[in-house]
Amino acid sequence: MSEMPSPDISSARPADDRSGSHHVTLIQFARWPELGKVKTRLAPALGEEGALKAHMQLTATVLTSLAGTELPLQFWWDRALEPVPEPARHLVKALNQRAVVQRVQKGEGLGARMNDAFERTLARYRKAIIVGSDCPSVDGDYVRDAVAALDHADVVIGPSDDGGYVLLGARRVAEGMLDDIEWGSPQVLEQTCQRLDSVGLTFSLLEPRWDVDEIEDWQRFLAMPV
Template sequence: MLVAKPVVPGRVKPRLIGPLTALEAAEVHRLMLQCVLERLADSVADTGHGLVLALDGTCGAAARTLDLPAAWRVIDQGPGDLGERMAGIWSCLGGGPAAFFGADCPDVPRPALRSAVAAMARPGASIGPTEDGGYWTLAASGPVPALLSGIDWGTPSVYHQTREAARRGGIAITDLDHWADVDTHEDLQALRRRLMDQDEPVLVRLRAGLDRLHRESRP
């Protein structure tokens, strides 16, 4: 399950605006979102798991900015903070196994993606920490509402608060690979450097798109 904002200039990647225009920042978001869509589709192929893109906003118009692989179903995130939206999505989809992803870590290693998919079959929950204190995935065999409430979303405390909520609730939680996400211009340049060594076709396309944007944005 991919939870993301639609590609709307000014609504996405605000910390990139300055070095980039709002339009350019939105294009970064679109490129990364497209990359994650394709990589997740590859990662769950032949597993029997469904693919859901939950967008914050008008689904139809937002989805038209993307080249959606056929397997993806698009829904609206619904109201509330991020945890309330995740819980609502989980409930609406039947409350079975799920792995939540965002679009800010497009180059997570493929073995880590497979580990997140496999984690849906294990008791407890699995979480992939990010360098800024959040996480790139939360996977579990069923709803874990205790891990989605009382969290200061969008802050460096998210990962530690989630682990503490698991401890209080008696929920076993396993760490997956740590990875870097992309929020700032420095993060974006670090991503471009990491992509230089990649030969996975989806990541090569992401690198080409970001390189093109870099050339076009230079004065």
């Protein structure tokens, strides 16, 4: 296979769509595909190579679901290196073919990176919604519910069964809104709601969905109808 060029993330800019037909943009957060660094809780059962392949399969599934909404879509890597590793080349090719803006997350910790993504995106759009690449249960209807919820609340959260969330959207942000969250713990949702209350932001909760962390989640994903 010939090597795909690295995505030109630094020069990418989202179109200013605040006055257009779309007033919301979707953001897919993704880990850079590196052996031994992604879906590590699946590695005991699948091996490191299997965990990396699972990561890429989940990422592609979420991308397909979000692209199917026909809303503006951006893809934010947690970092970007050259050259593009073999497992990611097909995905990068798909992103380039779809003309999806690719950017790099900035900030120390997940909360800071999401807050930065919201701030940068809300400068151009009225609403922004972030979905993780291990959340295949987020479909088009769920995204549309989140968009509608932001008509009445500053923030929308799609809770996950494990105490975190599969989706986070905002139309307004505040300093510290995602500070002091114990990411990866069962308290993520509760702590986030407390933080939003403390900074004066209203929020709406969608029905719970699930993400893929453990091998049982992966098996549930494999059993999903195609």
